[in-house]
Amino acid sequence: MKPIWIVDDDQSIRFVLEKALLREGLPTRSFTNPREVLKALDSEDGQEGPQVLVSDIRMPGGSGLDLLTTIKARLPALPVIIMTAFSDLDSAVSAFQSGAFEYLPKPFDLPKAVELIRRALGESQREEVSEKTQVDTPEMLGQAPAMQDVFRGIGRLAQSHVTVLITGESGSGKELVAHALHKHSPRADQPFVAINTAAIPKDLLESELFGHERGAFTGAQTTRRGRFEQADGGTLFLDEIGDMPFDLQTRLLRVLSDGNFYRVGGHSAVKANVRVIAATHQNLEQRVKEGVFREDLFHRLNVIRLRLPALRERREDIPMLARYFLQRSAQQLGVEPKRISDAAIERLSHFQFPGNVRQLENICHWLTVMAPAQVIETKDLPPEVLDVQVPAATVPESMSAQAQSSLAPTAQPMPGAAASASADVSAAWAAAPSSATVSAPVSAPLASGTWEPGLEAEALRLLATERTDVWDVLTRRFETSLIQAALATTRGRRIEAAQKLGIGRNTITRKIQELGIEE
Incomplete structure (x- = not known):
């Protein structure tokens, strides 16, 4: 180092x-x-x-x-x-x-x-x-097994001219895959042209794809080349192909079959040497069954299919992607890149991301602008992330009982809970490890003053052994639980926690170091 x-x-x-x-x-x-x-x-x-x-x-x-x-x-x-x-x-x-x-x-x-x-x-x-990670894969990031399968597919298909159908949810990065297929293909020095077939009105889409001759319709004052001609020699990316109007599907099928098409209002066939990559978030098989997508076009497009996983299927990639997007947002805005804490990353990792990678990118852009400090903490995350309930199984073991209860629904005491509280606490003390980072025991709600018998029972158990450090062991556990509870109550603010405990700022700082408490 x-x-x-x-x-x-x-x-x-x-x-x-x-x-x-x-x-x-x-x-x-x-x-x-x-x-x-x-x-x-x-x-x-x-x-x-x-x-x-x-x-x-x-x-x-x-x-x-x-x-x-x-x-x-x-x-x-x-x-x-x-x-x-x-x-x-x-x-x-x-x-x-x-x-x-x-x-x-x-x-x-x-x-x-x-x-x-x-x-x-x-x-x-x-x-x-x-x-080091981003040097080799600046265009697409991902270490999850599902993304490695995508990368392998891109590697095998890049040198081919075959038609590819990319499927995946909105925002999962389908256009990035299309760009990668083009960039690593023999057509890389030729145009890459993209068109979202769902974003263009039906009346204009035909002209956008195939171009038009002068006078073909009102307003057509000049001859215009369509996307197929613009992409000649290169790659044409047809995004959201599942939303293409049915009558245009017939014309697209003809182009894919023989490479020829006619401009709107034209009488001479135009030859296009274009590799077509299509993408959709829809189930095309179901669209075929519903009669809104041509089966023969589906088979023509579905030569090779690449499925892009949703972000929730590759959660291990979220930390890397978040830091990458924070760096990129900072470059775009001309500001110092913000850092994100491990706790904030952990919270992000439990979000479902219905908008996938695009939504994570937007969140990072929002954080670059809105987070008040240079280090992004959990409280700085946008409301839609903070509103998500964190599963109890994922709560770090070092988190205090108060912090755990704040992430789960409030439990109502069962009848007789107070009567059995002493036994619960005794069992919790007995089961607790002697590590300095022990959590406060989680048990049924306790009536005031019922924790002392549990402490006494644990002391008697340890004193019955040959140990000679009982005072140190129990004191460390007691102080650890007390400080963790205070920090959880004040959301990690040490000075405020020290004031609540009635100790000095230097004392709580020293204790946190001595006890190895993880905040």
């Missing part, structure tokens, strides 16, 4: 961060001013650069904000943390506008600083994986 670079003219700051990161097994490299950093980047041993950069704002050898701007121009994916005194909050805002990952106010809590650097480290590593 590449080192974390620390830039500060204060030797004590550098020393403290170096030692703290060393204890975490993280390599570091320190500099006293921005000039040294830029010199290291230019030197042979600094070609790869740092994994994360932590820099002060005010230094004798230059400004940390100027360094941030320079670094972002050279290493745009590098997370940069800006250290700033409270008097420099205006500078902190400037840091965000320049693309900083986060700012760290001085004086800072050391555990909080290490935690922040770890978050930046994780983001840096995710970006590296994402970049």
